[in-house]
Each structure stands twice: as C-alpha cells, then as structure tokens.
Amino acid sequence: MVKLRVKNVLIRECMAEFIGTFVLLMFGCSAAAQVKTSRETRGQFLSVNMAFSVGVMSAMYLTMGVTGAHLNPAVSLSFCVLRKVSWTRLLPYSLSQVLGAYVASGLVYLVYYEAIMEFSGGVLTVYGPNETASIFATYPTEYISLSRSFLDQVVGTAMLLLCILCLGEKRNTPAPPGLIPPIVGTIVLGIGMSMSANCGGAINPARDLGPRLFTLTAGWGVEVFTCYNYWFWVPLVAPMxxxxxxxxxxxxFIEWQLPDPNPHLDLSIPPTPTKDCKELQAATGNGVELKMAYF
Amino acid sequence: MVKLRVKNVLIRECMAEFIGTFVLLMFGCSAAAQVKTSRETRGQFLSVNMAFSVGVMSAMYLTMGVTGAHLNPAVSLSFCVLRKVSWTRLLPYSLSQVLGAYVASGLVYLVYYEAIMEFSGGVLTVYGPNETASIFATYPTEYISLSRSFLDQVVGTAMLLLCILCLGEKRNTPAPPGLIPPIVGTIVLGIGMSMSANCGGAINPARDLGPRLFTLTAGWGVEVFTCYNYWFWVPLVAPMxxxxxxxxxxxxFIEWQLPDPNPHLDLSIPPTPTKDCKELQAATGNGVELKMAYF
Amino acid sequence: MVKLRVKNVLIRECMAEFIGTFVLLMFGCSAAAQVKTSRETRGQFLSVNMAFSVGVMSAMYLTMGVTGAHLNPAVSLSFCVLRKVSWTRLLPYSLSQVLGAYVASGLVYLVYYEAIMEFSGGVLTVYGPNETASIFATYPTEYISLSRSFLDQVVGTAMLLLCILCLGEKRNTPAPPGLIPPIVGTIVLGIGMSMSANCGGAINPARDLGPRLFTLTAGWGVEVFTCYNYWFWVPLVAPMxxxxxxxxxxxxFIEWQLPDPNPHLDLSIPPTPTKDCKELQAATGNGVELKMAYF
Amino acid sequence: MVKLRVKNVLIRECMAEFIGTFVLLMFGCSAAAQVKTSRETRGQFLSVNMAFSVGVMSAMYLTMGVTGAHLNPAVSLSFCVLRKVSWTRLLPYSLSQVLGAYVASGLVYLVYYEAIMEFSGGVLTVYGPNETASIFATYPTEYISLSRSFLDQVVGTAMLLLCILCLGEKRNTPAPPGLIPPIVGTIVLGIGMSMSANCGGAINPARDLGPRLFTLTAGWGVEVFTCYNYWFWVPLVAPMxxxxxxxxxxxxFIEWQLPDPNPHLDLSIPPTPTKDCKELQAATGNGVELKMAYF
Incomplete structure (x- = not known):
C-alpha cells in the first residue's frame, strides 16, 4: 500500500489533523444535536460534555502517531512557542483543523436535518428557545460582558494546557503513553463540566470557527457572526x-522546577541501545518512538 | 479439561461470538428494560448507553483471544474486506451473533416479564407511550425519512470502524492490548450519546435482528417488521x-500515510527472539500472542 | 512491624475480607442514604450504582493481594467449586463478609442518623414513600413474583461471574493485573444499571444479609425479614x-475452548528464571506474584 | 532553563502544592458555580463530584513527581505520622495548599462574577435559596448536629486514606504508578457521591479554608465563619x-498483615542494578524514581 501514500509529509500531517478534528466534532456536535432536538429526552448537558471527551480520545488515537494530535490551533500555537513544533506547521495545521470541523458540521447537519427542522419549526436562528445555532458553534449567555467571556476562554484554555503538558514528562509521573488519549479526554470533560456555563467552553478556535462558517453557509445567516455584537472573535483569539x-x-511552576534528567534513565538518546531493550520497549508498548509533540 | 474442548475450530469460534453477543445484549437490553419499565426512576437514557458500553467491554474480554471479538456482522464484513479474517467466517460468525442476541433477548424478557406487563398494561405494542418493542430492537423517530435513517446508520457505523481500527496499530500510538476492551466500549458509548437520536443507534445488524426476531415470536407480532413501512432492513444493510x-x-487518511514499520521494532516475526524477551513479553502481559483480527 | 502481624493466616485473610466488604458497603449504602434522604437533590439512582462500583474497586485494591478479593460469598463458593480456593475458606470468608457489611451499615446509620430521621419522620419502616430500609438491604418491587426475583438474582450473579472469570486468563486477552479492580467495578456498575430494577440487584448474600441484620437490630423491626412473604432468603440463595x-x-463457552497454554510463554513456573527478568517483572508491576484466586 | 529553577527545594515543593491545589479547586469550584448559577441546566450535582475528581487527577499528574501530590493538609499530616514525609513539611505544605485554594477561588469568582450576581440578585449570602457561598466553601445541612457533621468528616477522610494508602504497595496488588492519579480521582468521586450530603464533603482543610477566606474578603462577610454557630472549624479539624x-x-487490617517483602523482587535497593534493567524501567515508565510519599 506504500504506493497510495501521499508523498508530501506536510500534506500527510494535515490529513491527520483534518480527520482528527472531524472526529472530535462529529462526536461533540452530534451529541449537542441529539440532546437539543430530543429536548433532553435522549441525553442531557453532561452527555454532550462526555461526547466531546470521547471525541478527543478517539481523535488522539487516530492522529497522535502522525502529528502529536493537536486538533486545536491554540495547542499548535503553544507547541510552536515551546519549540516542539516548527512555526511553519501552525497555519497549515490550523486550516486543516478548521476544515475538519467545517466538514463534520456539515455531516451532522445532514444526519440531523429533520430533527433540526422539527425542533426549530424550520426557522434556523441564533436567538430564542428554538435556536439551533448552538448545536454547532458556541454563543455567550445573555448576561455576560465581553471582557468576562474573554477571560473565561483564556482561563479555560490555560487550564487545558497546564494540565496536559505534564502528562509525558519523564522526570515527573508520566501517564502511560498508550493511555494519554483517555486522560486528555477526561481533562476536557472536566473543563466542559466546570468552565462552559458562560460561553459554551470552546477553548479551541477551530472547533468554533469551522461550525460557525458552516452555519453561515447553511441557512443561519450572518447573525452567527454579528450576534452579541460580533462576539465570534472571542473564541478565536482568547484561546490562543x-x-x-x-x-x-x-x-x-512545574517544568523548570523538576530535577535534571538522569542520563542513565534517559532512553531518548541511549548511549548503547541494546537490541533486547529495544525489542522490549516495543513489546511493552511504551517505548514506541512517537512524534510526541504534545509531551 | 482438554477432553471437553470442541474439536472443530470454527464451532469454537462461533461459540465465542454467540456468548459475546449474548453478553452485549444482556447488558444493553436489560438496561433498556430497567429504564423504560421503571419510567426513568431507576436509570435514564445515559445509563442505557453506558450499559451497552459495559456490554461491549465485557464481551470483548471474553472473546478477544478466540475470535478477535467481532460481535457485529458489520465488523466481521469489514475485517473480511481488509483481509484480516477469511470470508468463510462471515456467515457463521454473523449467524452466531444473531443467535446470541436472540437468546439474550429471550432471557431479558423472562427476567423483566412482570415489569414489561405492568408497564405496557399487558399489550405488547410497537407504537404509543406504552410501547415496549424498543426495549429490544431499534425503531426510527416518527419524523425521520427513510434515506435520513439510512445515512444515520451508515455514519454511525463508519465512526465506529474509523475509531477502532487505529487502536492496535504499532506505527501509530497503540492502546495497551489489555485495555482495548474498555476503550472500544467508550467509543460505543460516545456513538450512543451522539448518534442514537434518529433511530436508536443499532450500528450492528445482529444487535437489531436478533431482538426483533425474538419480539416477533414473543407476542409483539409482525408489526415489529412491518412498522414504519418495513423499516427493519435499514439497521441490517446500512451498517454493512x-x-x-x-x-x-x-x-x-491514516493507515496508508503511516511510516513503514521499523523492522527493529517489529516483534511479530523477531529475527532471533531471545528467551528472556519472550518471558518478559508474557510477564508484561503485552506480548501474549493474540488473534488480533481487530487490530 | 512484623510483631503486629496476626500469626494465623486464616484470621489475616478474614480481616481482609471483613475490611474489604466494609469498604464496599460504606460507599454503596452511604450513596443510597445520600440520594434517598436528599430526595435526589444530591445524586440520583445512577450515582448509587457508581458508588457501589467505586466500592468494588477500592475493596479489591485493598484485599486482592491477601485473599483475591472475594467480597461476596457467591464468589467464594464459585472459587471453591472451581478448586481455586479451599472449601475450608468458604464459611470463615462468608462470615467475615457479612460482618463487614453489618459494621458498615451501622456506621452509615450513625453518619446519616439525622438525615434518615428527617426523611422518614422518625418512623423506620420497610413500606411506603418514606421507607428507609432500602438504604441498607434490597427489597423487591411490588409487582414481582417470587420465582421472577429468584431468576433475576440467578441471572445477575451469573453475569458477574461470566464476565470476571476471563479477566486474568493468559490464553485469552487478560486485563492488566493492576487494573482488574476498576474493570470489575465497571462490570458491577453495568449490572447495577441493567439488572437492579426488579429487586435491587444484590447479587451478593453478604451485601444483603449484613445490612438486613443491622436494620433488624436498629429499629426497623422484624419486618425487614418478614416483608414480602419472607422474601429475604432470595438474595441469599439465588446468587449462590x-x-x-x-x-x-x-x-x-470460553475456558475449555481456549488453546493449550504455551509453556514458553508461561512464567508461573519458569524453568530458569533469570534475575534480570524477575526484577523486570517487579519493575513493570505485572509479574508480582499475586494470590490471584479470582483469576 | 536550569537557571530559572528556584534554588530552595522546599520552595519548589510548595510551588507544586500551591499549583496542584489551585488546579483541584479550579475544576471543583468552577463546576459548583456552573451548576448553581445555571440552576442545573448546565450540569447537576453529579457533575460537581466528577469535576472535583478530574481536578484530583490533573493535580496529581502535575505534582506527584515533585511532592507526592498531597493537595490536602490531612494527607500531609497522615504522611508525617507514617514517617513518609518530614514533619518540617507539614506547615509549609498546608499553607501552600490553602493559598492555592484561595487564589483559585478568586479566579473562579472573577470568571463567574456576572453569573453569581445574576443568580444571587447581587446579594452575596450564606443562607436561603439564592445563597452562593456554597460554591466556594462547604456548609452543613440545616438539620445536622455538630457532632454528626464532625463524625461525617472523620469518616469521609478516613475512607480516603484507607483506600489510597494501598495503591502503591508492592506486596499487595499495586495500581500502575502512571495511573494512580485517575484511580485516586475515582475514589474521591466515590466519596463525593456517597458522603457529601451532610455537610458538603470537604475532607480537606485547605479545600475548605482557602475558599472560605476568599468569600470573607470578597463580600460574603463574616457570616461565612460565624454561620451555623461557627461551624467552619469542623472541616478543618475533623479531616485531620x-x-x-x-x-x-x-x-x-492490611499493611501489617502483608507478607514480608521478597528481597529478590524489591527493586528499591537492587543489589547490582544492571544498566539494561534500569533502562527498561524507564522505558516501561514504571521504574522512574518517584518521590512516592503517597505510597
């Protein structure tokens, strides 16, 4: 099957980010559609949080070995700043993520078309009890100020990065590499349960922009961008x-305070890697060389 | 106990697929019965999703070392197409799965007989607020079109395969083999929370046909097949x-784009497997030779 | 601290079964008290299932290295039949389990005394909307027949054993030994969500008899045994x-159909255990010699 | 980055305890704010329990390699008594934990300021249907006596320690070191679901005092300390x-009854640690030398 491989590495990586973000949004937005259009008879707010969490886990298993599973321009930016990923990756990854989110939104709309029409009475709107725009993009609650929602998104995304950056650090207590996807999924679940009341908890510009662009083109109109005084830029800028x-x-608080790596414990550049050891690494599933940009 | 072993390998495998699908349906349909007949006082929609997820996990631990834990004719078909399983397995496995689902439905009916009679007023029906057919097989919501429900089942099953096929790929970030059952269970939970509003989220012809056949024979009548304009064929064909x-x-998007396997990291045909290494494989529980058709 | 160790092995084991069942019931019955006395404002039916599941996990981590974590006379009986545990253990273990459940019930009563009095209006009763007996022992729903509830408990306990016996089988896909407690906890959660509507899902004679004896002595009166026509014997006999x-x-269906163990992969009696290997076993946490009666 | 490391070891450890407790409270109190101010439309009691559980997991991954992840003065005290941690650590750790909880409370207040004002009508109070003080600190239910709430906190914290102390014991069935954070998180979830009805389930003096001090300074007034007859000291003293x-x-019941450690299996002071073995320890992620005060 080697012949079917895309030659360009960057395109291969962008394909992974595309399909990963697609999977993330398929779970998340479908759950939002299921809960809203069934008027909470087939799920509840918590199950939307849980579905996004499953989406993160699944998307990470799909893409972690290819790109490190960014799935989020804010995460990509952060890795560029930390010099774990080249700055040349930032724009292509981000565009792929937005595109994946857009396509997923379209498919969710296709699958839930009649449910959305039944719920909304055929009027696709951003406001009121029959609004359906929030199935896709995030919107603020009515009482919240602009600066508050901006702070909300800064804090939510900061919590995400603060909690995931330690997971692969060998000088700390690293999570098993093969279980980082469910652990990150659990952290995202935690953020959804605790920091999504103010303005939907996007903490991811691609997760918000892709669906918003889709609703713009699918009949909700320019209100998805103009509503709440052009609020849409907040989940794009604040998470970055x-x-x-x-x-x-x-x-x-953590990374710089950790002890120096012990060269005898460091396997990344083992002085004389014995074959036995290498094989065992593979056998135990912990030593597989990953493109661990995350960690 | 070797004397008690069934000599025919295929029959042994079919016994595993039978008991695995039996376990899956015992958890799932019992939970549906518990939630419906208790009028949501002993559980809720989410707990039915969770019970199916536990059923997947348990059934996989039971059968993964025997058949690779298909539990679903759509999964079996997919593995045949991918040449991971012989085409001669498709029909016997599928029949065993349907039979397991049928027998589980019968036992759920026996256990919840009085609860079902109490809830339904003794009238076993497919329609209306006291219907009990949906405890067993899946039915569409009233507003959904045939093509929409077909798309729904195609998308749901595609998400399942897309998300599980990567879990054992050593060139990516594989999940620990001994933890693949709960991870697949979590993915099934995610699909149940997000893609079951339209028509019950069967994504498995055996999970749907077995219980439907049971209800046909147990008193619900031919309506279970004729209702919604003979809709029953959708969860049989679309998941395939x-x-x-x-x-x-x-x-x-993923498999063909992964790097070539590194022969030094590949243990499946190790050039000179040292005994130490083999023992360690066993000790770490990761090197046990599995019939990993799934992965 | 060796001086403080109890000399008699059987007593040490019984202490473990006592404290393990105590922990199981502390989580489970406290959750039942929290949900009932708060009239579901501080939890719901699902959270009681989840608390029992956490109790199973915690009790297993505490006792698995000592006795194999039976926590249930039905499990002990099963292991005796399978010749994994000596028949001489059955009675002492079972009594320790009942005692642990009794003491836990007493402590739950002490902690929730005012909440129970507030909820029940001071009348400790088995029937009616203000009954509080079901915080402790299990009771059948009103419409269920004796034989149905007997079948319910047989099926529930059979599902438990069917699903847990495979978890440590090296010829199948074994779960990581250090993660068997949460997996068994998840299976118990599944049974609680799907097979507890008819009569409370005891599936454990000690979990039922200990609390029932406590309520007898604490003011609920003999009705806890006489109610529903002396129903109390069902969760004692049927789980066995x-x-x-x-x-x-x-x-x-599974065990007898598995392939013969490969002696080269069998570490239980390694022909020449190298020290390196032994150390690694310890290091990987998978080779620690467990008294794995469960598995 | 070595230049940016704080030279004083104790300060480095206090920084870790500070940020860990900050993360714990950020998840927990934010979830309490989300559920209360949305009047349970964006979550429920269970999701607050779950968010605290995610907080414990995340805080432990951040700090376990630095301090052993106490995050709780009662845990620190317990480790001092067990001689796993020097008594000189108790006060500095505890103060850092209280400070982390205080700062997190302040940030939660900033993020949810308008939501809290909307919910409370602008009156920050400890009593009544619009009280918001319980978003931060814990308060008893109205019917509970002082001694009962004291017992409640003793029992809840005792359950925590009883269940976590076994997790790293190599002579028992230890949990995988890299998965202890989610397991402890699950135990905390279990306590929240079963032992928080009486008085909020603090089981952690820092988790309670930090937020209470914050509410004192932020407008709730001295009532947060004087209410319920100066009840605030209970969650400070009883958990200890x-x-x-x-x-x-x-x-x-467990530790003293376990068999003597097998020196051949004990890696903590290996007689002649081979380099291969050391490397493998690192590779398997289980042998990394942790400051495992917890275990």
Whole structure:
C-alpha cells in the first residue's frame, strides 16, 4: 500500500489533523444535536460534555502517531512557542483543523436535518428557545460582558494546557503513553463540566470557527457572526492567549522546577541501545518512538 | 479439561461470538428494560448507553483471544474486506451473533416479564407511550425519512470502524492490548450519546435482528417488521455499508500515510527472539500472542 | 512491624475480607442514604450504582493481594467449586463478609442518623414513600413474583461471574493485573444499571444479609425479614446458584475452548528464571506474584 | 532553563502544592458555580463530584513527581505520622495548599462574577435559596448536629486514606504508578457521591479554608465563619483526625498483615542494578524514581 501514500509529509500531517478534528466534532456536535432536538429526552448537558471527551480520545488515537494530535490551533500555537513544533506547521495545521470541523458540521447537519427542522419549526436562528445555532458553534449567555467571556476562554484554555503538558514528562509521573488519549479526554470533560456555563467552553478556535462558517453557509445567516455584537472573535483569539498563559504557568511552576534528567534513565538518546531493550520497549508498548509533540 | 474442548475450530469460534453477543445484549437490553419499565426512576437514557458500553467491554474480554471479538456482522464484513479474517467466517460468525442476541433477548424478557406487563398494561405494542418493542430492537423517530435513517446508520457505523481500527496499530500510538476492551466500549458509548437520536443507534445488524426476531415470536407480532413501512432492513444493510466506508476512510487518511514499520521494532516475526524477551513479553502481559483480527 | 502481624493466616485473610466488604458497603449504602434522604437533590439512582462500583474497586485494591478479593460469598463458593480456593475458606470468608457489611451499615446509620430521621419522620419502616430500609438491604418491587426475583438474582450473579472469570486468563486477552479492580467495578456498575430494577440487584448474600441484620437490630423491626412473604432468603440463595451457573457458562463457552497454554510463554513456573527478568517483572508491576484466586 | 529553577527545594515543593491545589479547586469550584448559577441546566450535582475528581487527577499528574501530590493538609499530616514525609513539611505544605485554594477561588469568582450576581440578585449570602457561598466553601445541612457533621468528616477522610494508602504497595496488588492519579480521582468521586450530603464533603482543610477566606474578603462577610454557630472549624479539624483514623485502619487490617517483602523482587535497593534493567524501567515508565510519599 506504500504506493497510495501521499508523498508530501506536510500534506500527510494535515490529513491527520483534518480527520482528527472531524472526529472530535462529529462526536461533540452530534451529541449537542441529539440532546437539543430530543429536548433532553435522549441525553442531557453532561452527555454532550462526555461526547466531546470521547471525541478527543478517539481523535488522539487516530492522529497522535502522525502529528502529536493537536486538533486545536491554540495547542499548535503553544507547541510552536515551546519549540516542539516548527512555526511553519501552525497555519497549515490550523486550516486543516478548521476544515475538519467545517466538514463534520456539515455531516451532522445532514444526519440531523429533520430533527433540526422539527425542533426549530424550520426557522434556523441564533436567538430564542428554538435556536439551533448552538448545536454547532458556541454563543455567550445573555448576561455576560465581553471582557468576562474573554477571560473565561483564556482561563479555560490555560487550564487545558497546564494540565496536559505534564502528562509525558519523564522526570515527573508520566501517564502511560498508550493511555494519554483517555486522560486528555477526561481533562476536557472536566473543563466542559466546570468552565462552559458562560460561553459554551470552546477553548479551541477551530472547533468554533469551522461550525460557525458552516452555519453561515447553511441557512443561519450572518447573525452567527454579528450576534452579541460580533462576539465570534472571542473564541478565536482568547484561546490562543490562554494556551500561552497555561503553558507558561506550567513551565514556571512545574517544568523548570523538576530535577535534571538522569542520563542513565534517559532512553531518548541511549548511549548503547541494546537490541533486547529495544525489542522490549516495543513489546511493552511504551517505548514506541512517537512524534510526541504534545509531551 | 482438554477432553471437553470442541474439536472443530470454527464451532469454537462461533461459540465465542454467540456468548459475546449474548453478553452485549444482556447488558444493553436489560438496561433498556430497567429504564423504560421503571419510567426513568431507576436509570435514564445515559445509563442505557453506558450499559451497552459495559456490554461491549465485557464481551470483548471474553472473546478477544478466540475470535478477535467481532460481535457485529458489520465488523466481521469489514475485517473480511481488509483481509484480516477469511470470508468463510462471515456467515457463521454473523449467524452466531444473531443467535446470541436472540437468546439474550429471550432471557431479558423472562427476567423483566412482570415489569414489561405492568408497564405496557399487558399489550405488547410497537407504537404509543406504552410501547415496549424498543426495549429490544431499534425503531426510527416518527419524523425521520427513510434515506435520513439510512445515512444515520451508515455514519454511525463508519465512526465506529474509523475509531477502532487505529487502536492496535504499532506505527501509530497503540492502546495497551489489555485495555482495548474498555476503550472500544467508550467509543460505543460516545456513538450512543451522539448518534442514537434518529433511530436508536443499532450500528450492528445482529444487535437489531436478533431482538426483533425474538419480539416477533414473543407476542409483539409482525408489526415489529412491518412498522414504519418495513423499516427493519435499514439497521441490517446500512451498517454493512457504513463499516466499509469507515474502514476506507481510516485507510486513506491514516493507515496508508503511516511510516513503514521499523523492522527493529517489529516483534511479530523477531529475527532471533531471545528467551528472556519472550518471558518478559508474557510477564508484561503485552506480548501474549493474540488473534488480533481487530487490530 | 512484623510483631503486629496476626500469626494465623486464616484470621489475616478474614480481616481482609471483613475490611474489604466494609469498604464496599460504606460507599454503596452511604450513596443510597445520600440520594434517598436528599430526595435526589444530591445524586440520583445512577450515582448509587457508581458508588457501589467505586466500592468494588477500592475493596479489591485493598484485599486482592491477601485473599483475591472475594467480597461476596457467591464468589467464594464459585472459587471453591472451581478448586481455586479451599472449601475450608468458604464459611470463615462468608462470615467475615457479612460482618463487614453489618459494621458498615451501622456506621452509615450513625453518619446519616439525622438525615434518615428527617426523611422518614422518625418512623423506620420497610413500606411506603418514606421507607428507609432500602438504604441498607434490597427489597423487591411490588409487582414481582417470587420465582421472577429468584431468576433475576440467578441471572445477575451469573453475569458477574461470566464476565470476571476471563479477566486474568493468559490464553485469552487478560486485563492488566493492576487494573482488574476498576474493570470489575465497571462490570458491577453495568449490572447495577441493567439488572437492579426488579429487586435491587444484590447479587451478593453478604451485601444483603449484613445490612438486613443491622436494620433488624436498629429499629426497623422484624419486618425487614418478614416483608414480602419472607422474601429475604432470595438474595441469599439465588446468587449462590447464579455464581455456579455463570462459572459453568464461562467454562463451557470460553475456558475449555481456549488453546493449550504455551509453556514458553508461561512464567508461573519458569524453568530458569533469570534475575534480570524477575526484577523486570517487579519493575513493570505485572509479574508480582499475586494470590490471584479470582483469576 | 536550569537557571530559572528556584534554588530552595522546599520552595519548589510548595510551588507544586500551591499549583496542584489551585488546579483541584479550579475544576471543583468552577463546576459548583456552573451548576448553581445555571440552576442545573448546565450540569447537576453529579457533575460537581466528577469535576472535583478530574481536578484530583490533573493535580496529581502535575505534582506527584515533585511532592507526592498531597493537595490536602490531612494527607500531609497522615504522611508525617507514617514517617513518609518530614514533619518540617507539614506547615509549609498546608499553607501552600490553602493559598492555592484561595487564589483559585478568586479566579473562579472573577470568571463567574456576572453569573453569581445574576443568580444571587447581587446579594452575596450564606443562607436561603439564592445563597452562593456554597460554591466556594462547604456548609452543613440545616438539620445536622455538630457532632454528626464532625463524625461525617472523620469518616469521609478516613475512607480516603484507607483506600489510597494501598495503591502503591508492592506486596499487595499495586495500581500502575502512571495511573494512580485517575484511580485516586475515582475514589474521591466515590466519596463525593456517597458522603457529601451532610455537610458538603470537604475532607480537606485547605479545600475548605482557602475558599472560605476568599468569600470573607470578597463580600460574603463574616457570616461565612460565624454561620451555623461557627461551624467552619469542623472541616478543618475533623479531616485531620479522620486521616489518622483511616491510616491506622489501613495499617491494622492490611499493611501489617502483608507478607514480608521478597528481597529478590524489591527493586528499591537492587543489589547490582544492571544498566539494561534500569533502562527498561524507564522505558516501561514504571521504574522512574518517584518521590512516592503517597505510597
């Protein structure tokens, strides 16, 4: 099957980010559609949080060995700042993520078309009890101020980065590499249960922009961008800042305070890697060389 | 106990698929009975999703070392297409799965007989607020069109295959083999929470046909097949197509794009397997030779 | 601290079964008290299932290295039948389990005394909307027949044994030994979500008898035994039969059909255990010699 | 980055305890704010329990390699009594934990300021249907007596210690070191679901005092300390006693009854650690030398 492989490495990576973000949004937005259009008879707010969490887990298993499973421009930016990923990756990855989110939104709309029409009475709108725009993109609650929602997104994304950056650090207590996807999924579940009341908890510009663009083109109209005084830019900009704040907090409080790596324990450049050892690494499933940009 | 072993390998495998699908349906349909007949006082929609997820996990631990834990004709078909399983397995496995689902439905009916009679007022029906047919097989919501429900089942099953095929791929980030059952269970939970509002989320012809046949024979009558304009064929045919779509999507976006396997890391045919290494494989529980058709 | 060790091995084991069952019931009955006395404002039916599941996990981590974590006379009986545990253990273990459940019930009563009095209006009763007996022992729903509830407990316990006996089998796909407690906990959660509507899902004579004896002595009166026509014997006898049915089903469908163990992969009596290997076993946490009666 | 490391070891450890407790409270109190101010439309009681559980997991991954992840003065005290941690650590750790909880409370208040004002009508109070003080600190239910709530906190904290102390014991069935954070998180979830109805389930003086101090300074007034007849001291004192009770129960029933360690299996002081073995320890992620005060 080698012949079917795309030659360009960057395109291969972008394909992974595309399909990963697609999977993330398929789970998340479908769950939002299921809960809203069934008027909470086939799920509840918690099950939307849980579905996004399953989406993160599944998307990470799909893409972690290819790109490190960014799935989020804020995460990509953070890795660029931390010099774990080349800056040349930022734009292509981000566009692939937005595209994956857009396509997933379209498929969710196709699958739930009649349910959405039944629920909304055929009027696709951003406001009111029959609004369906929030199935796709995020919107603020009515009482919240602009600066508050901006802070909300900074804090939520900072929590994400603060909590995931430690998971692969060998000088700390690393999670088993093969179980990092469910652990990150659990952290995202935690953020959804605790920091999504103000404005939907996007903490991911691609997760928000892709679906918003889709609703623009699918009949909800320009209101998806103009509503709440052009609020749409908040989940695009604030998570980028939050990711850097979270990464810096992690560096200051944990990473820089960890002991020096013990060269005898460091396998990344083993002085004389014995074959037995290498094989065992593979056998135990922990030593497989991953493109662990995350960690 | 070797004397008690069934000599024919195929029959042994069919016994495993039978008991595995039996366990899957025992958890899932019992939970549906518990939630419906208690009028949601002893559980809720989410707990039915969770029970199916536990059923998947348990059935996989029981059968993974024997058949690779298909439990679903759509999965079997997909593995045949991917040449991981011989085409001669498809029909016997599928029949065993349907039979396991049928027998489980019968036992659920026996255990919940009085609860079902109490809830339904003794009238076993497919329609209305006291219907009990949906405890067993899946039925569409009233507003959904045939083509929409077909698409729904294609997409749901495609998501299943797309997300599980990567879990054992050593060139990616594989899940620990001994933890693949709960991870697949979690993916099935995610699909149940997000893609079951339209028509019950069967994504498995055996899970649907077995219980439907049981209700036909147990008093619900031919309506279980004729209702909604003979809708029953959708969860039989659409998942088969969806499984292939999902497998192809996985191949195109991920599998074919992965790097060549590193022979030094490949233990499946180790050039000179040292005894130490073999023992360690066993000790770490990761090197046990599995019939990993799934992966 | 060796001086403080109890000399008699059997007493040490009984202490473990006592404290393990105590922990199981502390989580489970406290959750039942929290949900009932708060009138579901501080939890719901699902959270009681989940608390029992956490109790199973915690009790197993505490006791698995000592006794194999039976925590249930039906499990002990099953292991005696399977010759994994000596028949001389059955009675002492069972009594320790009942005692642990009794003491836990007493402590739950002490902790929730005012909540129970507030909820019940001070009248400790088995019937009616203000009954509080079901916080402790299990009771059948009103419409269920004796034989149905007996079948319910046989099936529930058979599912438990069928699903857990495979978890440590090296010829199948074994779960990581250090993660068997949460997996068994998840299976118990599944049974609680799907097979507890008819009569509370005891599937464990000690979990039922200990609390029932406590309520007898604490003011609920003899009704806890006489109610529903002396129903109390069902969760004592039926699980014992169910455990054997489940174990037999497992043997017939899976265990006897597995391939012969490969002696080269068998580490239990390694011909020449190298020290390196032994150390690694310890290091990987998978080779620690466990008294794995469960598995 | 070595230049940016704080030279004083104790300060480095206090920084870790600070940020860990900050993360724990950020998840927990944010979830409490989300559920209360949305009037349970964006979550429920269970999701607050789950968010605290995610907080424990995340905080442990961040800090386990630095301090052993106490995050709780009662846990620190218990480790001092067990001589796993120097008594000189108790006060600095505890103060860092309280400070982390205080700062997190402040940030939760900032993020949910408008939501809290909307919910409370602008009146920050401890009593009544619009009270918001319980978003931060814990308060007893109205019917509970002082001694009952004291017992409640002793029992809850004792259960915590009883269940976590066994997780790293190599002579028992230890949990995989890299998965202890989610397991402890699950135990905390279990306590929240079963032992938080009486008085909020603090089981952690820092988790309670930090937020209470914050509400004192942020406008709720001295009532947060004076209410319920100066009840605030209960979650400060009772958990300290409960932790010791739990640790003693563990020692008596399990730890002292375990077999002597097998020196051949003991890697902590390996007689002649081969380099291969060391490397493998690192590769398997289980042998990394942790400051495992917890275990």
């Amino acid at each position: 800042i939050g990711a850097i704040v979270g990464a810096m907090t992690y560096l200051v | 197509i969806g499984a292939i779509v999902g497998a192809m999507t996985y191949l195109v | 039969i169910g455990a054997i049915v489940g174990a037999m089903t497992y043997l017939v | 006693i409960g932790a010791i009770v739990g640790a003693m129960t563990y020692l008596v």
